[in-house]
Amino acid sequence: MTSKPCPATDRPWQSESAKPFIRIRNVTKKFGPVAAVDDVSLDIYKGELFCLLGGSGSGKSTLLRMLAGFEEPTAGSIEIDGQDMAHVPAYERPTNMMFQSYALFPHMSVERNVAYGLYRDNVAKGEIKQRVADMLDLVQLSGYERRKPNQLSGGQRQRVALARALIKRPKLLLLDEPLGALDKKLREETQFELVTIQETLGVTFIVVTHDQEEAMTLSTRIGVMNNGRIEQVGEPREIYEFPGNRFVADFIGSVNMFEGVVTENEADFVRIKSKDGDCDIYVSHGVGCAPNQKLWYALRPEKMEISRERPDQKENFFEGIVEDIAYMGNQSAYRIRLKSGKIVRLTRTNRDRGEETPITWDETVFVSWGPSAGVVLIA
Secondary structure: OOOOOOOOOOOHHHOOOOOOOEEEEEEEEEEOOEEEEEEEEEEEOOOOEEEEEOOOOOOHHHHHHHHHOOOOOOEEEEEEOOEEOOOOOHHHOOEEEEOOOOOOOOOOOHHHHHHHHHHHOOOOHHHHHHHHHHHHHHOOOOOOOOOOHHHOOHHHHHHHHHHHHHOOOOOEEEEEOOOOOOOHHHHHHHHHHHHHHHHHHOOEEEEEEOOHHHHHHHOOEEEEEEOOEEEEEEOHHHHHHOOOOHHHHHHOOOOEEEEEEEEEEOOOOEEEEEOOOOOOEEEOOOOOOOOOOEEEEEEOHHHOEEEOOOOOOOOOEEEEEEEEEEEOOOEEEEEEEEOOOOEEEEEEEOOOOOOOOOOOOOOEEEEEOOOOOOEEEOO
């Protein structure tokens, strides 16, 4: 499940007239000589569930902390809802932040934890009671008001923290690895709940995560970060199917990368010679590149077919030997060593309950793919 497009309009990022809710312009954050965030510019629109995705040290959490007001940019500007955030302290920003640790008060009940910010703001008791009840109903914790955090499961504590972050009705909710403390099954279930809550409230969410699957499930769009920079921004399908460079292709999911040289480049096709295989790679569209330019061809494991029989085509197949097989229930994953020595990864859906003669270890096989299956990358 991917988060639906923003409720106000369909894909406002595709409209030149749409006004961004958050404008990040040439933001840099240095700690000594090291730039944790390096000249980042980014627009995020109202109602988005936007994910900042990257590995450790990529700069995603530092960027989130600058949005929250916990860090000041070394250079550049940040606007939220038309207001420049320069010198605006965290407590005066229209934001709230949910941390991975949840930071719940262990001595307080669920109700008191959720209501804490409202008590600090001197909201009337009657209003506090109603807002807490509404929020607990939204996060499916009605009936848990009197429990303490240590009487809750990890998923329930996560929802208490989310309710506390949303109770003050922020315009922007910042979530730093919000599901990182949950086990895999619970994390997957909670992802759907988080999307539903975000869509119900219409609050703009920015989620920091290192989990690619989580980012693909949650987000309207993803910003892939590396070494303090934004490598690519796009919708989940765009990021996966049309990566902008080798880093994004390799970081998102699993991919086979073939280095090659262009031998023909026409308006409607390109032919690539790769040292990894004994036949050409044919792509059914042209590529803007120089003759004999070195490039890379990125091919996802699920886009390939495996067979004992030589394919009836002149291009787009390699011969190899099955080196490893992993049976994972819904699919099987193969590692195939080509004649060149390169290992190719391929996955196949297990549609049938039992094959009479399944492909097995040490067999000679052919892997093949269609002319539009992969992506040509110049950088």
